[in-house]
Amino acid sequence: MTIGTKLAWDDTVLPFQLDNADIRGRIARLDGVLDGILKQHDYPPTVEALVAEMALLTALIGQTIKLRWKLSLQVQSDGPVRMIATDYYGPEKDGEPARIRAYASFDRDRVSEGNPFDQIGKGYFAVLIDQGKGTVPYQGLTPIAGGSLRACAEAYFAQSEQLPTSFNLSFGLSTEAGGIQHWRAGGVMLQSMPKPGEHVANAEGTGEGGLLLAQDLVEGEAEENWNRVNFHLDTVEQLELIGPSVSPTDLLVRLFHEETPRVFDSQSVRFGCTCSEERVRQSLSIYSSKDIEKMTTEEGIVTADCQFCGAHYEMDPKTLGFEAGQDEG
Structure with missing residues (x-):
């Protein structure tokens, strides 16, 4: 696919509602966001695809959180890709952009070509929401299942939120004029809006391992609306x-x-x-001088690298830990 110009709707999430079907949704388009995420790392193509899919899911799901909240998605597995972690930071103020970051931890010797999801073994898909100081973060888990990260997210909403949810996602490398390649992604998310008094906690799951699926949560008119809208969503093309x-x-x-x-x-x-260096220092403030000494390099410094953005920090060990400065004077 060849795309040569930046588009006005790149790196945006558009929320919408389908009034005749009682269904809400979002459309997301990511371009520069994925460049920012992926250019920091030398991921194999299958890992890049997984990170791109996870970032797209994060953008679609994250748009619903409030200002200054943080949404995190995580995959933990025993496969070649051990972990994928993404964060969505809600805007500080109305009208400001949200921020996304992501990274993957993997065993390069075990990663292979083919279906990216095959690089994820047994494990779980997690959603975490942090509302800020003075609150207890929310965490919901669902087993890895369904053959894609998209399916894992759908299972999470069915199991933990009991909200019928579906995604149609597309992501891949595009080629600009001059042969430069970069990743682009786009997707649609749909959610059925439950009516007051609806209760489906006793629904039986028909998914892998007995997991609830979206279709297990709808019946009657809601089921007709859900099936009709998703039939049309399935006709969407990659371009x-x-x-x-x-x-x-x-x-x-x-x-x-x-x-x-x-x-x-x-x-x-x-x-x-x-x-930031300040955050690194805060994370090391719980260690003693002996612990800090074990982290010190032969050059006499303590180093730290951000797994999300690749930032590199070098610090004087004498200024780190809870005993820093006690020997002075």
Whole structure:
């Protein structure tokens, strides 16, 4: 796929509602965000694909959190890809961009080509929401299942939130004029809006290992609406999700014009990391001088690297730990 120009709707999330079906959703397009995430690392192609998919899911899910909140998605597994971690930082103020960062931990000797999801073994998919100081972070877990990270996210919403949720995602390398390649991603997220008094806690799961699926949570008119809307979503093409020709609003009309789509203000997203030397120092403040000495290099410094953005920090060991400065004077 060849795309030569930056598009106005790149790195944005557009929330919408389908009034005739009682379904809400988001459309996301990522470009520079993925460049910021992936250029920091030398990931194999299969790992890059997993990180791109996880970042796209993070953008779609994260748009619902409030200002200054933090959403994290994590995959932990016993496969070649041991962990994928993403963070979505809600805007500080209305109108400001949200920030996303992501990284993967993997065993390079075990990573192979082929289906990226095959690089993830048994484990869990986690969603964490941090509302800030003075609050207890929320955490929800679901087993790795379903054949894709998208399916894991759908299972999480069915199991933990009991919200019928579906995703259609596309991501891959695009080629600019001159042969420069970079990653792009686009996707749509749908969620059925439960009516007051609905209760489905006793629904039986038909998914892998007995997990609940979206279709296990809908019945009657809600089921008809859900099946109809997802039938249309399944007709979307890759270039409509990540190409330059179809804007998110045009895509909504093409897919769901009979459902009376209604859009809300879009949210811009950027690659952004919160690491700093001060944060590194704070994380080391619990260690004694003897512990710090074990971390000191032959050059007489303590180093730290951010796994998200690749920032490198070098610090004087005498200034680190809870005993720092006690020998002075």
